[in-house]
Amino acid sequence: MIELLDIRSRVVNVLQDTGFIRWSKTELNNYIHDSLLDLIRTIRLPVAESSVAIDPDTYLIPLPTGLMDISGGSIEGRELPVVTTSEMKRMHSDGSLPLVIKDGESSITQIFGNPLWSSVEDWRTTSGKVQYLVLDQKSSETIRVWPIPLEALTLLLAGTLRPTRMSDEVPINYLDDSDPDNLVTRKIVTQLNGWVTETALTDDSDQELTLDEALRTVSLSDDSVFFLTDSNYQTTCAIDAVWVDALTFGTLERAYLKEHDLRNVEKSEYFRKKKMGMIADADRVEPLNPASITGGVNFNRLVVRR
Numbered sequence: 001m002i003e004l005l006d007i008r009s010r011v012v013n014v015l016q017d018t019g020f021i022r023w024s025k026t027e028l029n030n031y032i033h034d035s036l037l038d039l040i041r042t043i044r045l046p047v048a049e050s051s052v053a054i055d056p057d058t059y060l061i062p063l064p065t066g067l068m069d070i071s072g073g074s075i076e077g078r079e080l081p082v083v084t085t086s087e088m089k090r091m092h093s094d095g096s097l098p099l100v101i102k103d104g105e106s107s108i109t110q111i112f113g114n115p116l117w118s119s120v121e122d123w124r125t126t127s128g129k130v131q132y133l134v135l136d137q138k139s140s141e142t143i144r145v146w147p148i149p150l151e152a153l154t155l156l157l158a159g160t161l162r163p164t165r166m167s168d169e170v171p172i173n174y175l176d177d178s179d180p181d182n183l184v185t186r187k188i189v190t191q192l193n194g195w196v197t198e199t200a201l202t203d204d205s206d207q208e209l210t211l212d213e214a215l216r217t218v219s220l221s222d223d224s225v226f227f228l229t230d231s232n233y234q235t236t237c238a239i240d241a242v243w244v245d246a247l248t249f250g251t252l253e254r255a256y257l258k259e260h261d262l263r264n265v266e267k268s269e270y271f272r273k274k275k276m277g278m279i280a281d282a283d284r285v286e287p288l289n290p291a292s293i294t295g296g297v298n299f300n301r302l303v304v305r306r
Contacts, residue, residue, distance in 0.1 A: 001236050001237070001238060001239075001240075001241065002236065002237045002239055002240075002241055002243065002244060002247065003235065003236055004029070004032065004166040004167070004168055004235045004236070004237075005168065005235065006241075006244060007032055007244060007247050007248055007251065008025075008028055008029070008032065008251075010244075010248045011028060011031075011032075011248055011251045011252060011255065012028070014248075014252055015252070015255060023255055023258075024193075024194040025168075025169060025194060026169060026192060026193055026194040027194070027255075027258075028251065028255065029165075029166065029167050029168075029169065031250075031251045031254040031255055032166060032247060032251050033163075033165045033166065034250075034254060035246075035247050035250030035251045035253070035254065035275075036163050036166075036237060036247060036250075037068075037163065038250055039239075039243060039246055039247060039250060039275075039279065040068065040160060040161075040163055040239070041068065041160070042279050043243075043279065043282060043283070044069075044071070044160050045160070045239065046160070046161045046238060046239060047071070047158060047159065047160060047161065048066060048067060048158070048159065048160070048161035049156055049157065049158050050064035050066055050067055050156075050157050050159075051154055051155070051156055051157075052064065052154070052155045052156075052157055053152065053153075053154060053155075054130075054145055054149050054152070054153050054154075054155050055149060055151065055152040055153070056127065056148060056149060056150060056151070059144065059145045059146075059148045059149060060142055060143075060144055061142065061143045061144075061145070061155070061157075062141060062142060062143075063139070063140065063141050063142070063143065064157060064159075065162070066161065066162055067157065067159035067160060067161065067162055068139060068159065068160040068161070068162045069138040069139040069159045069160050070082065070133065070135060070138060070139075070140070070143055070157055070158070070159045071138070071158050071159050071160070072133070072157075072158045072159075073133050073143075073155055073156060073157045073158060074155075074156050074158075075130055075153050075154070075155055075156070076153075076154075080130065080131065080132060080133050080145075081131070081132055081133070082132070082133045082135060083132050083133070083134055083135075084134070084135060084136065084137075085134055085135070085136050085144075088123060088132070088134055088146065089123075092123045097123060098131060123146070124144075124146075125148070126146070126147040126148065127147050127148045127149070127150055128147040128148075128150065129147070129149075129150070130145050130146070130147065130149050130153065130155075131146060131147065132145070132146045133145060133146075134146050138159075143157070161238070163237050163238075163239075164234045164237070165234065166234050166235055166236065166237055167192075167232070167233070167234060167235070168233070168235050169192065169194075169195070170195055170211065170213060170216060170228055171228045171229055171230055171231065171232050171233050172187060172188045172192060172232060173185055173186065173187055173188070173228065173229045173231050173232060174186055174188065174203075174209075174217075174218050174226045174227065174228045174229060175226060175227060175229055176226055177226065178220075178224055178226075185229060185231070186203045186204055186205060186207075187203060187204045188201045188202070188203050188204075188209075188218070189202055189203060189204055190202050195211055195213065196211070196213055197211060197212050197213045197214065198210060198211065199211045201218060207220055208220075209226075216228045242282075245278060246275050246278045246279060246282075249271045249272070249274045249275035249278070250271075250272075250275045252267075252268075252271040253268050253269075253271040253272040253275060254268070255268075256268035256271065
């Protein structure tokens with residue numbers, strides 16, 4: 001588990017800006033989040049799964065909000081290969097798409113090189129037993145299942161978990177309890193940018209409020225004071241603390257690049273190289289393979305039988 005304060009305290013010590021004079025707290029939190037997205041996009045960790053309902057009318061699926069990309073999927077435990085749209089077009093033009101018969105089963109038997117697929121029929125409109133997930137890229141906003149399913153099914157998609165933005169600033173939600181019989185959680189729509197006491201804010205019902213940072217309240221008037229809620233007060237991230245230095249270097253890279261000074265651009269490049277070096281090292285040692293765990297490939301090779 002990674003703590004926001006741990007990363008930011010390291011960053012401000014290097015920047016020698018513990019009072020947030022040159023870089024505001026909001027700005028550094030944004031840099032930390034950008035660095036986190038960059039890191040997770042590179043190492044593809046942590047992984048997560050998301051269930052999606054599909055049916056004959058729902059075969060174009062939006063990327064689940066909790067995932068950054070798609071690495072695979074399954075239906076009732078049956079894994080589905082992931083192919084690109086260009087691969088589908090090539091197989092269709094070559095006549096090498098698997099034949100989908102009426103009961104939804106497939107056959108890939110090819111005799112004397114005869115094509116298995118009619119090049120006249122549009123592959124996008126074919127129905128049958130789902131065999132592929134079709135993507136343009138790993139982070140595609142839309143996932144196509146092919147062929148179009150014949151019945152309602154549950155598709156389990158696997159991919160990289162999208163991290164929540166970490167922030168220890170004033171939350172953007174408050175509880176409107178002006179009507180005791182109808183408590184409403186309202187959202188402040190003013191962009192978060194280092195709010196301080198006396199900042200004028202607007203909520204999603206167009207009410208103008210005044211912030212008190214110390215008391216963590218917003219006031220509509222002297223008689224209408226509401227307490228901010230903690231529903232988006234997220235200060236941790238579910239990746240291992242071994243990545244703290246990589247996130248620190250990534251944040252410093254962005255912070256120094258902002259300065260538009262040649263010396264600081266060189267510092268930014270220095271920290272970028274340190275970050276990329278750590279990621280490259282992890283790429284060599286982090287992935288699992290049969291030889292990296294006990295009982296894998298090496299287990300059988302080292303057994304001596306007489």
